Amino acid sequence: MGLLSLGTPLSWPDTKPLAEHVREHGITQFLHLWEQIKDRRGDGLLWGDEIEYIVVSFDDEQADARLSLRQAEILKVLAESHADAANKLPGDAAAGGHVPTFHPEYGRFMLESTPGAPYGVTPRDLRTVEANMRLRRRIARSHLLPHELPVTLTSFPRLGVTDRPFTDPPLEANGSASRSLFLPDEVINPHARFPTLTANIRQRRGAKVAINMPIFHDELTPRPFVDPSIPWDRQLFPEDKEARAGAALPDHIYMDAMGFGMGCCCLQVTFQACSVQEARTVYDQLVPVGPLLLALTAASPAYRGYLANVDCRWNVISAAVDDRTREERGLEPLKESRMLMQKSRYDSVDSYISQDPANRPEYNDNPLPVDEKVKTRLEKAGIDPLLATHLAHLFIRDPLVIFSEMVDLDDHQSMDHFENIQSTNWQTMRFKPPPPGGQIGWRVEFRSMEVQVTDFENAAFSIFIVLLTRAILSFHLNFYMPISKVDVNMKRAHIRDAVNTQKFYFRKEVFRSKPRHHARDSSVSGRGGRGTPRGSRAPSPNRGATSSANGAAASNGVKSPFPRTSTSSRAASPEPTPVEEEYDEFTLNELMNGKDGSFPGLITLVYNYLDSLTMDVETRCELGIYLDLVSKRASGELITAATWIRNFVRTHPEYKKDSVVSAKVNYDMIKQLNAIERGEVDAPGFLPKGFAQRRKAQKDA
Numbered sequence: 001m002g003l004l005s006l007g008t009p010l011s012w013p014d015t016k017p018l019a020e021h022v023r024e025h026g027i028t029q030f031l032h033l034w035e036q037i038k039d040r041r042g043d044g045l046l047w048g049d050e051i052e053y054i055v056v057s058f059d060d061e062q063a064d065a066r067l068s069l070r071q072a073e074i075l076k077v078l079a080e081s082h083a084d085a086a087n088k089l090p091g092d093a094a095a096g097g098h099v100p101t102f103h104p105e106y107g108r109f110m111l112e113s114t115p116g117a118p119y120g121v122t123p124r125d126l127r128t129v130e131a132n133m134r135l136r137r138r139i140a141r142s143h144l145l146p147h148e149l150p151v152t153l154t155s156f157p158r159l160g161v162t163d164r165p166f167t168d169p170p171l172e173a174n175g176s177a178s179r180s181l182f183l184p185d186e187v188i189n190p191h192a193r194f195p196t197l198t199a200n201i202r203q204r205r206g207a208k209v210a211i212n213m214p215i216f217h218d219e220l221t222p223r224p225f226v227d228p229s230i231p232w233d234r235q236l237f238p239e240d241k242e243a244r245a246g247a248a249l250p251d252h253i254y255m256d257a258m259g260f261g262m263g264c265c266c267l268q269v270t271f272q273a274c275s276v277q278e279a280r281t282v283y284d285q286l287v288p289v290g291p292l293l294l295a296l297t298a299a300s301p302a303y304r305g306y307l308a309n310v311d312c313r314w315n316v317i318s319a320a321v322d323d324r325t326r327e328e329r330g331l332e333p334l335k336e337s338r339m340l341m342q343k344s345r346y347d348s349v350d351s352y353i354s355q356d357p358a359n360r361p362e363y364n365d366n367p368l369p370v371d372e373k374v375k376t377r378l379e380k381a382g383i384d385p386l387l388a389t390h391l392a393h394l395f396i397r398d399p400l401v402i403f404s405e406m407v408d409l410d411d412h413q414s415m416d417h418f419e420n421i422q423s424t425n426w427q428t429m430r431f432k433p434p435p436p437g438g439q440i441g442w443r444v445e446f447r448s449m450e451v452q453v454t455d456f457e458n459a460a461f462s463i464f465i466v467l468l469t470r471a472i473l474s475f476h477l478n479f480y481m482p483i484s485k486v487d488v489n490m491k492r493a494h495i496r497d498a499v500n501t502q503k504f505y506f507r508k509e510v511f512r513s514k515p516r517h518h519a520r521d522s523s524v525s526g527r528g529g530r531g532t533p534r535g536s537r538a539p540s541p542n543r544g545a546t547s548s549a550n551g552a553a554a555s556n557g558v559k560s561p562f563p564r565t566s567t568s569s570r571a572a573s574p575e576p577t578p579v580e581e582e583y584d585e586f587t588l589n590e591l592m593n594g595k596d597g598s599f600p601g602l603i604t605l606v607y608n609y610l611d612s613l614t615m616d617v618e619t620r621c622e623l624g625i626y627l628d629l630v631s632k633r634a635s636g637e638l639i640t641a642a643t644w645i646r647n648f649v650r651t652h653p654e655y656k657k658d659s660v661v662s663a664k665v666n667y668d669m670i671k672q673l674n675a676i677e678r679g680e681v682d683a684p685g686f687l688p689k690g691f692a693q694r695r696k697a698q699k700d701a
């Protein structure tokens with residue numbers, strides 16, 4: 001959750017003239033902060049996840065599952081119970097830090113939870129993650145009404161249907177913030193910030209947002225598909241005619257409000273780095289990993305009552321907050337608007353930011369519009385061009401919500417104007433500076449993942465990404481490739497069953513051939529598993545090349561656990577390898593589990609990192625269970641949640657082969673997912689063998 005300042009939010013006409021003020025003071029605030037924090041180092045290895053839930057209200061008589069809109073009441077009782085629980089904790093923990101916390105989200109049917117305090121990264125710490133997530137789910141569940149349930153479903157398949165009410169209580173779509181044909185404003189968190197955000201995005205854009213996801217054409221889905229559920233001829237708002245005027249595409253599921261995107265649930269992980277340099281390294285190296293993890297966690301194949309031909313939410317959210325004018329989108333010549341903007345403010349990262357020499361300028365090959373004034377100011381203040389460009393790119397955007405009480409601020413004390421722009425740039429990664437004067441250091445947030453049905457899976461993907469980060473730093477891995485190829489991967493990740501049908505670009509040689517010339521970045525060598533990785537133990541037969549015996553020496557005395565491949569000799573030669581020869585296309589199985597002799601596999605790298613640590617057998621086994629899930633999702637041995645949901649719908653006796661997710665199908669599906677989550681039934685082919693038994697043994701079913 002970004003900041004939730006209280007006050008009077010300004011309408012768009014009053015916000016627009018203050019945009020330059022916010023940008024200017026935002027940068028002043030950043031520069032003041034920068035002076036205090038640029039040399040900050042030595043922060044510990046901490047991390048934490050965020051899990052978002054949809055609160056479903058079951059109507060067993062009608063066999064319907066609707067969205068509960070009791071967020072405010074639920075959060076209130078959760079906060080009271082948090083205070084109670086915190087008071088009962090002994091000693092240090094009494095500050096409440098160790099009791100999980102719940103946060104509001106955009107959707108009034110949503111909750112977000114985080115661990116009460118960030119986790120460490122030792123194997124022992126990692127073993128507590130799943131239990132912490134389950135505890136949070138249990139707390140949430142115990143504060144709901146008997147017919148309500150918090151579910152970790154990325155998209156609610158019937159959000160915005162028009163055949164019958166999808167909210168509890170039933171409401172009409174007639175609100176002036178969204179002006180949606182489908183979503184009542186009451187689905188938006190009523191805190192002034194959110195309806196204003198919604199209305200201001202619409203007004204800035206000059207039209208409602210237009211989200212079109214391709215329909216999944218099943219046997220009996222009409223071709224072309226012209227959606228009969230759209231109230232095409234409504235005349236309540238002037239925007240009502242947009243659907244007919246071309247905003248709603250044939251053969252697509254049309255959605256017209258911010259809530260369709262911000263109503264999706266994700267799984268985010270934030271890492272603290274020991275220094276700004278390390279944060280920049282982690283940020284860059286995780287950029288190419290984002291689309292891979294989006295494809296692996298794919299969990300959202302249905303929108304507004306229909307099956308889509310995509311498996312992921314990302315593009316839905318991207319379009320749902322796309323505030324660009326027609327000029328900014330390149331549909332009309334620039335007159336009023338400042339510049340062409342190739343992407344929505346919710347989109348993939350556009351530039352690498354590390355000063356690592358491995359970050360070749362050729363990799364930043366995306367169009368990168370910047371606010372020139374911001375860039376010049378930052379560079380004059382001594383900020384290097386990579387960081388200055390990153391910030392000046394974020395600052396092409398206008399602030400969306402300004403509170404009238406918060407216009408003139410003390411730029412030495414406040415970061416509000418900076419955060420206003422920063423926190424409404426929703427990219428695949430977020431680079432988070434330390435809050436002023438606090439205990440928290442430089443952080444990097446990994447934001448592409450879809451939330452998973454069970455906490456076992458949420459823990460598995462979180463732990464995987466944490467360990468991968470450790471491996472990246474310990475082995476000085478190099479995942480750089482042109483950022484435009486990362487964007488190609490982002491598109492491919494959405495495609496139905498991408499795990500089994502798509503290839504993804506990735507760097508072929510992930511080990512560095514030369515010692516790093518990064519004298520001042522002591523961060524990497526001093527941290528993480530610094531031991532030489534031992535020979536790998538090839539934990540599973542498809543885990544690719546794993547012998548370290550002849551691994552060439554990598555930098556800083558850490559031995560590369562893998563033999564050099566043919567490309568490496570070229571990389572070591574004085575002529576730099578042409579960028580196009582550095583990457584190739586791989587299946588997700590190859591990328592995660594390894595490809596004979598030519599690519600180690602990210603999971604293998606994680607295992608090699610684990611080999612460099614000391615831990616007891618039991619811990620090693622437990623961590624192996626999580627990594628195995630990720631490995632099997634990548635190999636296709638286990639299906640994604642998206643495939644599970646699609647299969648469930650398509651094989652339901654009531655399904656008419658017409659792409660429609662009816663109320664009954666949706667109800668049965670969510671009941672079934674709940675039974676799976678509790679370990680009441682097995683889910684062969686989706687979760688590992690023995691999942692239900694393991695889950696039941698956890699006593700909190």
Ligand code: ADP
Nearest residue numbers: 001046047048049050114117118270271272440
């Ligand atoms: P946002 O919504 O702004 O992305 P949240 O505060 O909801 O952020 O969640 C941030 C996550 O970062 C939580 O899981 C929290 O435990 C974790 N976290 C908090 N402090 C630190 C820290 N110093 N280092 C790393 N992670 C942290």
Ligand code: MG
Nearest residue numbers: 001052105112
């Ligand atoms: Mg959130």
Ligand code: MG
Nearest residue numbers: 001050103112
């Ligand atoms: Mg949050």
Ligand code: MG
Nearest residue numbers: 001002050423
């Ligand atoms: Mg947030």
Ligand code: MG
Nearest residue numbers: 172174175184
């Ligand atoms: Mg209404």
Ligand code: MG
Nearest residue numbers: 001050268445
């Ligand atoms: Mg977050």
